[in-house]
Amino acid sequence: MTVAGGLAVVIAVLAAAVNFSVHKIDEGHVGVYYRGGALLHHTSGPGYHFLMPFLTSFRSVQTTLQTDEVKNVPCGTSGGVMIYFDRVEVVNMLSPSEVHAIVKNYTADYDKTLIFNKVHHELNQFCSSHTLQEVYIDHFDKIDENLKSALQNELTSMAPGLSVQAVRVTKPKIPESIRRNYELMEGEKTQLLISMQKQKVIEKEAETDRKRAIIEAEKVAQVAKIQYNQKIMEKESQKQISEIEDATLVARQKARADAEFYTAKKLAESNHLKITDRYLELQRIKAVANNNKIYYGENIPKFFLETGAARSVSKATMGDVLDDLDHEAWSVDQALDESSKSKKSAAGQKKG
Numbered sequence: 001m002t003v004a005g006g007l008a009v010v011i012a013v014l015a016a017a018v019n020f021s022v023h024k025i026d027e028g029h030v031g032v033y034y035r036g037g038a039l040l041h042h043t044s045g046p047g048y049h050f051l052m053p054f055l056t057s058f059r060s061v062q063t064t065l066q067t068d069e070v071k072n073v074p075c076g077t078s079g080g081v082m083i084y085f086d087r088v089e090v091v092n093m094l095s096p097s098e099v100h101a102i103v104k105n106y107t108a109d110y111d112k113t114l115i116f117n118k119v120h121h122e123l124n125q126f127c128s129s130h131t132l133q134e135v136y137i138d139h140f141d142k143i144d145e146n147l148k149s150a151l152q153n154e155l156t157s158m159a160p161g162l163s164v165q166a167v168r169v170t171k172p173k174i175p176e177s178i179r180r181n182y183e184l185m186e187g188e189k190t191q192l193l194i195s196m197q198k199q200k201v202i203e204k205e206a207e208t209d210r211k212r213a214i215i216e217a218e219k220v221a222q223v224a225k226i227q228y229n230q231k232i233m234e235k236e237s238q239k240q241i242s243e244i245e246d247a248t249l250v251a252r253q254k255a256r257a258d259a260e261f262y263t264a265k266k267l268a269e270s271n272h273l274k275i276t277d278r279y280l281e282l283q284r285i286k287a288v289a290n291n292n293k294i295y296y297g298e299n300i301p302k303f304f305l306e307t308g309a310a311r312s313v314s315k316a317t318m319g320d321v322l323d324d325l326d327h328e329a330w331s332v333d334q335a336l337d338e339s340s341k342s343k344k345s346a347a348g349q350k351k352g
Contacts, residue, residue, distance in 0.1 A: 021053045028064035030099040032108060033057070039104050059108040063096045065165065068111050070119045075127035075172065077135055083127070083172040088119050090151065091165040098161020106159065114159055115151075122150040123169075136174060136182065143169045 024047070025031040031044040035056045044058075051058060073085040092115060094102065106113045126146060127135055135143075148167040155162045174182070 021050050022048060023051060023058055024048050025058075025060055029060045029062050030096050031058050031060055032100060032103050034059070039100075041100070043100055059103070061094065061099050061103060061108055063094050063099065065091060065093050067091050068115045070116050073120055073123050075123050075135075077127050077132045078129060079131050081132045081175065081178070083132070083135065083174050085123060085169060085172045087170045088123070088147075089166075089168040090115050090119060091167070093163055093165060095161035095163075098159070102159050102161055110159070110162070114155060114162060118151055118154055119147070122147050125150075132174065132178070136172060140171070 023031070025044055027046045029046065031049065033040040033042065033044075033051060033056055035052070040056075049058075068090045070088040070090065071086065073088055074082060075085060076082050092111075094110075102110050102114075123143075126143065130139060144167050147169065148164055151167070152164045155164065
């Protein structure tokens with residue numbers, strides 16, 4: 001072998017050694033190393049790293065969120081019906097600081113032991129304690145949360161660095177005959193819901209009619225109350241007007257009575273002032289004159305009058321008496337007029 005050939009072999013061996021010794025760890029992953037099947041103590045982060053070719057191997061372990069899908073999980077209910085969950089998705093994340101411990105305890109394929117097997121176990125535990133109706137209809141919405149809680153409780157004690165973020169469970173497959181019965185039942189439920197909704201609509205319409213009637217009745221009652229109050233106010237106004245008119249009438253009657261009383265009083269005072277002997281004599285003579293009898297004859301020289309005791313007066317004497325009495329009555333009237341005028345003047349000054 002020539003020197004050039006030997007050099008080529010050495011270069012080829014070195015190139016192969018470099019090729020097998022250099023490896024890459026992606027972002028979001030941690031590298032673990034094996035030598036002779038034993039897990040080495042050190043790990044590596046993202047980037048290029050070297051290892052001893054042919055003797056050392058590595059595995060890249062994901063430490064970001066990842067979704068493990070567990071498919072076609074069989075499950076037997078408490079009634080003995082076998083059902084199958086087509087797909088169960090478990091979203092989980094591994095802490096980078098716990099990679100070495102978990103890989104050491106459960107290998108790099110830890111998810112098969114901690115996720116896949118646990119999903120089978122927990123679903124069978126759930127189904128075995130519930131009926132088909134509960135698993136398929138009544139409690140199906142709780143399977144996700146129950147499975148997540150059960151997995152997290154197990155992982156907390158077995159693998160503290162592994163956390164479950166979410167669990168999604170698809171609707172299980174059930175026997176065809178049972179599925180058709182459920183479809184019929186769902187159809188009846190739908191009809192029942194439709195009937196219930198129609199009933200609610202009818203009840204709402206009746207409630208609306210009732211409220212409308214109540215509103216109309218309240219409106220009528222309010223209008224009647226307003227009209228009633230208006231009539232009461234009108235009656236009160238009429239009453240007040242009547243009271244005012246009555247008071248006016250009473251005042252007018254009182255004023256009239258006072259005027260008549262004043263007139264009668266003044267007339268009485270006037271009569272009292274007129275009542276004198278001479279005035280009474282005048283009135284008596286006038287009365288006698290109006291009711292006298294005249295006698296005609298040859299021997300009637302005198303005319304006779306009576307005033308308590310009989311006396312006789314000649315025609316000339318009677319004429320003088322009448323004149324004096326008339327003058328005295330005129331004087332009394334003048335005195336009364338002057339007295340009335342002075343009282344009216346005094347009353348006017350007081351009012352002013």
